Amino acid sequence: MGHTARVNDRTPDPAASRQERKQRTRRALLDAALELLEEQGFSSISLRQVTRTAGVVPTAFYRHFADMEELGLALIDESFRTLRAMLREARTGGSMDGRAIHNSVEILVGYVHEHRNHFRFIVRERFGGVASLRQAIGGEIRMFGSDLASDLARVPALDRWRGEDLRLLAGLIVSLMVQTTEEILEAPPSDLAGYEETMSRARRQLRMITLGLGEWRVAGRADATTAGSRG
């Protein structure tokens, strides 16, 4: 809440190269935007507010971004880049089963919790007023759903499912994860009990979904396959 780390604060740090300092200012602009986005929507924060918060003159902005939209896209990229890497890593190791799906959900929710400001921005702008940001965020979430669907295809219990049904199932899970992300962001970051509560709710809701999967008729006929979610 308003520590507002400005980029200069008049300690020029002679050890830093020109390039390093430029990066630092860029960082300050991104952080300033994230700070302002705690309170406002992206389309209502101004370039001048951002530079003011970053401790820099308005015109300095143009050394880093062509306009606010470009800054917004940079924030989206930042938000998802590390998460994608973490999930890719989690998914390469070992076999794919119900446990692995649960793991991915835990990784995502933990990640969101640790990057609250980024994801508050993401949730706000997912259907916000700026079309290019909406598209970029939509693309990331869709990609996330596709990855999940192909993971699900590797779960033994689901091996006879049609691709279309796997995508529906993935959509259901993504929908739960979006909902959970929103819940995480509603509580203050210090509220660890609330965080655990949300996690626990998400786990049980995920289990509610997976429990019934054994009942789903694969080919459209009533041949009930076995094996629900097995821990």
Add this chain to the structure above:
Amino acid sequence: MGHTARVNDRTPDPAASRQERKQRTRRALLDAALELLEEQGFSSISLRQVTRTAGVVPTAFYRHFADMEELGLALIDESFRTLRAMLREARTGGSMDGRAIHNSVEILVGYVHEHRNHFRFIVRERFGGVASLRQAIGGEIRMFGSDLASDLARVPALDRWRGEDLRLLAGLIVSLMVQTTEEILEAPPSDLAGYEETMSRARRQLRMITLGLGEWRVAGRADATTAGSRG
């Protein structure tokens, strides 16, 4: 796209009373805002844009709303009032079973489809930059979840469920409905095939959720291991 029904267009209609004309201007302001909200977020549309689109001078705005926020709250109220009535009616008739839940979902999705502009606004501002609107929308959705949970309590198959679990299940279904609403709004209103496709997906996803409910252990132990499917 941009038919922009202005309030005056210089046909004063001598038959209308002063009160009727005032209502008409109010309506024109709300419609103007909805039209602008197709393209922009609420916090970035201006009072002057709204009055310009409505065909009225900026200062006339104050005869109807204290500020833009008050207009926004009026739009939220409009969006949900009729829907609430329809769902209440749907739920008073007859017994409550899986069929009734499906019916409610159909009503909601159809309603959203026929009030696209209102619900685009709702979806945008649900996590948008204006706190009071966020709260109002959150309250409506939460109320919706509570109603659904108490409906679920009357479903025979769920009669032994704990309230907490019913709320989780209701949350899951609300989450699916929000997701479906977002899908409906992504396609143009003329795309009836897309609408039916979305409806069909929603139905099957709802079935995926409800299929497993027989497996849920009512008294709920805390570990993750679960039995396989029943016949």
Add this chain to the structure above:
DNA sequence: TGTACATCAGTGAACGCGCGTTCACTGATGTAC
């Protein structure tokens, strides 16, 4: 190592613009008698 020049991140003044809000007003509609 020292000098002369190039680069370029950040500065500060200035611009025209749309904004929300104020104010005194107009003139049609409504009401009292």
Add this chain to the structure above:
DNA sequence: TGTACATCAGTGAACGCGCGTTCACTGATGTAC
């Protein structure tokens, strides 16, 4: 029914303000020799 007055939805001018963007600039950092 006709007259005199009150109401009040909508008008139009004016205000001060923050905005995005332009421009010429400064002075520390980087580079060539």
